[in-house]
Amino acid sequence: MQKNTSHAAGLHRASLRKLHDLDAALELMYYGWRGMTLSADQYLATVGLSRPHHRILYVVARQPDISIGALIEILGISKQAVNRPLNLLLQRKLLTSKRSPEQHRSKLLRLTEAGKRVEQRASDHERKVLREAFDRVGPPGAAAWMAVMGVIADNN
Amino acid sequence: MQKNTSHAAGLHRASLRKLHDLDAALELMYYGWRGMTLSADQYLATVGLSRPHHRILYVVARQPDISIGALIEILGISKQAVNRPLNLLLQRKLLTSKRSPEQHRSKLLRLTEAGKRVEQRASDHERKVLREAFDRVGPPGAAAWMAVMGVIADNN
DNA sequence: GTTCTCACGTCAATATAGTTGACGTTAGGG
DNA sequence: CCCTAACGTCAACTATATTGACGTGAGAAC
Numbered sequence: 001m002q003k004n005t006s007h008a009a010g011l012h013r014a015s016l017r018k019l020h021d022l023d024a025a026l027e028l029m030y031y032g033w034r035g036m037t038l039s040a041d042q043y044l045a046t047v048g049l050s051r052p053h054h055r056i057l058y059v060v061a062r063q064p065d066i067s068i069g070a071l072i073e074i075l076g077i078s079k080q081a082v083n084r085p086l087n088l089l090l091q092r093k094l095l096t097s098k099r100s101p102e103q104h105r106s107k108l109l110r111l112t113e114a115g116k117r118v119e120q121r122a123s124d125h126e127r128k129v130l131r132e133a134f135d136r137v138g139p140p141g142a143a144a145w146m147a148v149m150g151v152i153a154d155n156n
Numbered sequence: 157m158q159k160n161t162s163h164a165a166g167l168h169r170a171s172l173r174k175l176h177d178l179d180a181a182l183e184l185m186y187y188g189w190r191g192m193t194l195s196a197d198q199y200l201a202t203v204g205l206s207r208p209h210h211r212i213l214y215v216v217a218r219q220p221d222i223s224i225g226a227l228i229e230i231l232g233i234s235k236q237a238v239n240r241p242l243n244l245l246l247q248r249k250l251l252t253s254k255r256s257p258e259q260h261r262s263k264l265l266r267l268t269e270a271g272k273r274v275e276q277r278a279s280d281h282e283r284k285v286l287r288e289a290f291d292r293v294g295p296p297g298a299a300a301w302m303a304v305m306g307v308i309a310d311n312n
Numbered sequence: 313g314t315t316c317t318c319a320c321g322t323c324a325a326t327a328t329a330g331t332t333g334a335c336g337t338t339a340g341g342g
Numbered sequence: 343c344c345c346t347a348a349c350g351t352c353a354a355c356t357a358t359a360t361t362g363a364c365g366t367g368a369g370a371a372c
Contacts, residue, residue, distance in 0.1 A: 016218040017218045017219065020283060022287060023218075025290075026192075028302060028305035029188070029192055029282075029305065031305075032185070032305040032308045032309045035310065062179075063172060068349075069349065069350085078331065080350095081330050087351095123176070123179075127178040127181075129308055129311045130185075131178060132311075133305075134178075141303060142181075144293055144298075144300035144301060145300060145304040146184060147293050148289045148290065149185065149289075151288060151292050151293075152191045152192050152286065152289045153191040155194060155285045206357080206358090224320075225319080233358090233359070233360090234361080235321070236321095236322080236323085237359050237360070239323085240358085262321090263320085
């Protein structure tokens, strides 16, 4: 008789007793985040990267020639925290950094072709999960989801 | 002329160029998670606790006399990872652990009154954010949000 | 009753993602 | 020309997780 300690990765969308009417929603937010990022993280792990690397790739893909300072602003973490994953990406040639001759102060970041591929594949995993969910509820449901998330996201 | 490096905590719901139609949704998930947990985390910090402590308190509140093993199953992390925050909560007397005379093998966890207060206040911060968002879109929107998140959460 | 086994729980070492502090470099304004 | 402040890097530390090793106790085999 084997105990089921092995498949702990699935992490059990818990059937906890609900003390409040919004407890279910609260738990959904938690497991939703995990559900969206899980397959992307698994893919990233196969290429030796993780979430912070993906976040950098994601932003640079959408704003080529961004400076490190601007990148930091968007990511909301310290420049020192960005440094290590950023250097790994440069070293792996997923990113390039050049200083333009006249603006010598900041480095400008850009994805290489390999970097674009990784960014796209990782983000595709996340978008696939979202797409399936939106398909399940139709455009009005998707719009409602976006509206709710917009309000929640503005709580900063 | 002061540069705005100080309020970096607000982390800028970025106005990035959208490469795909679902990019906006993807970013909303990220900032939504942060938006929901931010005020709760700030409260927890004032009492010297953080997210893993809250997760433990949350589960124990909803399943009194839970064993450490069962707690681990629900949290989806290793028993070693649970150990340190759990011991802090015991030491701070926010949790009690007793071994029942006949089931001497596992410890049974329970919240103290102080533990209940902390759990409730932290979770209230999160529920407040959700409630405001749901109020903004009405019951059908809330239901749609739950449906979408349910599908996403099942991606494990 | 003794002993074997295994779940439960703890301790130690390591990895990863973040922080703050200190420092060199470069651009631009007195 | 030099002072200042932004940009970027290096080093040290903290927090949250991981895996591995180990002690303890309950229940079964004998």
